[in-house]
Amino acid sequence: MKRIGILTSGGDAAGMNAAVRAIARSAMNAGLEAYGINYGYKGLVEGNIFKMESTKLDEIVNRGGTILYSARYPEFAEKETQLKGIEVLNKFGIEALVVIGGDGSYHGAEKLTMHGFNSIGVPGTIDNDIPGTDFTIGFDTAANVATEALDRINDTATSHQRVFVVEVMGRGAGDIALWSGIAAAADAIVIPEREYDIEAIANKLTENRKNGKDHGLIVVAEGVMTAAEFKEKLDQYGDFDSRAVTLAHVQRGGVPTTKDRVLAARLGDYAIQLLLEGKGGLAIGIHDNKLVATDIIDTLENHKHQTDVSLLDLNDRIRF
Amino acid sequence: MKRIGILTSGGDAAGMNAAVRAIARSAMNAGLEAYGINYGYKGLVEGNIFKMESTKLDEIVNRGGTILYSARYPEFAEKETQLKGIEVLNKFGIEALVVIGGDGSYHGAEKLTMHGFNSIGVPGTIDNDIPGTDFTIGFDTAANVATEALDRINDTATSHQRVFVVEVMGRGAGDIALWSGIAAAADAIVIPEREYDIEAIANKLTENRKNGKDHGLIVVAEGVMTAAEFKEKLDQYGDFDSRAVTLAHVQRGGVPTTKDRVLAARLGDYAIQLLLEGKGGLAIGIHDNKLVATDIIDTLENHKHQTDVSLLDLNDRIRF
């Protein structure tokens, strides 16, 4: 093997650039050439590909977003387009592809693998919802951004005796809601993985007011409903002087945390080590604190991310 | 004079606690007693008042929100209630009142002054929209929070070649929009102080795309319209793959910046120095980098905050 390609796809996540650096560097230091592919699968098919240079890589380690850009490209669901992509990769002499991204990005890598082109998926998404790994690159940063926002909102909630309903990202997984909610002492956390009981939540808030906590914080994962919708439902059970806030895209970019950068370094290097051993067609990740690689087809077809729902019970035990 | 009272009122702003500390300490160190009044004018009328202790004050200097709480209290617009408030103050032996807050809070202090009770208004609000001062306590922190959020959003905008419309706080003043917009290299800033031309903004974005900048950032002050409304209008002029984001309450709380804390220290101490000189009935502030005190009645009746609209022209000269 002489050349590997790298692309990022799907929603950007903090730490993607640290992963790009680790993949490229680990490849270069092992004697390979690393090619960057701009704009995800779209750039792949269009041949928007360049040879990466080592000198510029260290300075991207702390930058949000992705220097390789991302782009929507539904056309890549078609076999013809996938084969076109492999043709382009062959033309550039690229023998293996490392894809950083979420669910959709993995499916691209899966298809390329099915057509015989060696691809490895590196989990990069803020939602933490990819099978084959306990944590994705970008989740820790997103959770910290959400927590910091909740801290700020707690200041206002306390000052004004209000209840805030805050919607955090997480379409299919409640991980950001759980981690930031626990970290910010939320009174209730609402996630897609478990039924919520709005009457019980409202009763708890009313009871809290009697017992000396006259403000509240409810964290809702976007996959359940919007903050505005939840607030409207809640208001039917009492006058909580409630406010709805949607954190939205601020959770996505920004300077990655140490944990996300170290995870990016470990996974990025691991992808290259596997390729050097002749392996491929893998989804890689971290499980029980150890690097793991699983068959990308089996992982995507037969497994699902398991949110640690016990954190919800934990929150019930430590809240006011 | 033996005793002064302190209250916070209106929306909380980062740095209010640093102001509370400076007022209380400056009073204590000059031999006065400082009384904290909880829940703004409501607590004043209800006698929710306590003697402050020096030992606990240093640790609030970096905390968001207000330890004296705030509360809505429209009843204070009535003369009867105002006189009731003065009665309570007299009962506690409080001879002068320092009020930290925004426009509405100032009006309370104005009324008390009109009824003969010495009051001083300290400008504390994130919107920077109070007459009699160039800068309010809380504005610098809010602007920094907004800028950091815009930085994050720029990462995503760049990665995905999108246009983001971001709504920042500022009901009557465009200051947060202007400062954060310039700081984050916005392509357009929309403020209540000046007519906007949405067609011109759309054309600029289209032109940018031709000239090599394929993403964009538009900062809209909430006083103009919501981000969603602006996005909808914008989309009529082209396909910008646009997104609307509302920063909302995250701009309010949080750890205050150095500038807000130093401003709070200066203004808080200045209020006490003026009271010690026998002065009162004043709105205080900072103008051209100097502490200033103006008649609170005249200031509120005859003056308006002047946003530095030249910053909009500046942004036009330095944007892409």
Add this chain to the structure above:
Amino acid sequence: MKRIGILTSGGDAAGMNAAVRAIARSAMNAGLEAYGINYGYKGLVEGNIFKMESTKLDEIVNRGGTILYSARYPEFAEKETQLKGIEVLNKFGIEALVVIGGDGSYHGAEKLTMHGFNSIGVPGTIDNDIPGTDFTIGFDTAANVATEALDRINDTATSHQRVFVVEVMGRGAGDIALWSGIAAAADAIVIPEREYDIEAIANKLTENRKNGKDHGLIVVAEGVMTAAEFKEKLDQYGDFDSRAVTLAHVQRGGVPTTKDRVLAARLGDYAIQLLLEGKGGLAIGIHDNKLVATDIIDTLENHKHQTDVSLLDLNDRIRF
């Protein structure tokens, strides 16, 4: 069991307060009373003990330091003093003790357990050097503070083509150095767990300069030597326009990260669950992402923290 006691001891670490809250709340919500012990073992022996109230606990979740304070107290190494402590605990009707702290703090808990008083050790220290857990409360925050400092220093190193030698905390463990060093793209990381070769490091820096990276970053754990000492040695091998910086105490306090707060919540609650099950005399922690409890005497006598030294090899593969 009716009453549990909580104390913090040793160097403060971000997240200790979140652990105090979780322990106290989990106890209260299970029907127990929680007593706070001020100033560590000193306060224990002196009876500086108070009943904790639920209402004030949520607001400490994001505060650095420890609201229970800490104090040096070498006297607690003596059996007599330990028995005096148990006497005091009995007097207060406290039946079990949860100690948050580092190595020294654990030894106190071990001794109390040996004398028959049920104690549980919760790992709280920035150094990540406690046996029985993969991660300690405070480590993630400290690593992030160090990384942010290294990011800043990289800006200056790049602008001025300098080599910076930065000393981070970690007397017996290189974990902060490893994590922050990888995160900040260090050219070399020097830790107590492995011999360093200063000539090799100097040669690498010289070689880097030839290959296009004209600045450098070396992260040194304090357990190896000071930054100033390392710089002096390094300068004997070439003119690197080097600077020595010691991050020192800034790594200790501050707002805890989400990860540290969630870890504090999990471990704090776990301590109470174990006590409710009638267990005690335990060191608790997180291992391979799962909560674990081990005999505190065996853990302290027979085990040592294992730094993941493979991170050093990883850094060698991904650096310039």
Add this chain to the structure above:
Amino acid sequence: MKRIGILTSGGDAAGMNAAVRAIARSAMNAGLEAYGINYGYKGLVEGNIFKMESTKLDEIVNRGGTILYSARYPEFAEKETQLKGIEVLNKFGIEALVVIGGDGSYHGAEKLTMHGFNSIGVPGTIDNDIPGTDFTIGFDTAANVATEALDRINDTATSHQRVFVVEVMGRGAGDIALWSGIAAAADAIVIPEREYDIEAIANKLTENRKNGKDHGLIVVAEGVMTAAEFKEKLDQYGDFDSRAVTLAHVQRGGVPTTKDRVLAARLGDYAIQLLLEGKGGLAIGIHDNKLVATDIIDTLENHKHQTDVSLLDLNDRIRF
């Protein structure tokens, strides 16, 4: 005028890149060409000069350090070298030079002006010690970094009842010490502009301990002495369980604050507006909140930065 040159010189400061962007953009949008000069005056003399492109400028607005680099170059004190520099500028067709930097950098611009080459000095240094301006680009960021560090240290000081002596940057000016010291509730601030009385400081700390504040914070500007030296002196007056910390280079780089970026935008654009009006040989700055331009020769020869020493008296009135 067709072409202007931009260089940064002296110690890097956060916001320098925002200034580079504003200067270049304002020039480009006015129809001029902007040339970047790498490595300060060294690069100028060596002809390390390139035409800047508009597309890459927006993304540097939030980056610390300087993309134009800096370098020591004592040779530029010699007339011969200065004339060589002008020769190079003429060769590149550059008709005016904008220099961002501190005292030393201004002297270079002064000399070029004396030799007839139109130069403008933009104040960029963290120390806030340049005549002709109330605030320099980089000061607000450095003060905020210092304040955040002091906040962290306060957590530890409070937890352990210690006194911390913290050395902040500021060789000739106490501005960082004053602003961060007031912001972090320091018990004493020691600056080069005023004599300090160590006995009085020690007595105050001892008295504080009696009155209920058992920890302390002393901020020392590096221009007075090192933290270690101050601690040693202090320890002669009592047992304060004191610690010395030097913040050092972390104050320099990092993401610039909103205030520093807006100041950079205003000053950068102002430099170009002046050049377009045919003016030059100027030091520009902000005074009493307004942009000002003064003769660079007169400013450097006859004026000195005036630290607002009244802040020291303010701190004495609001401290414990």
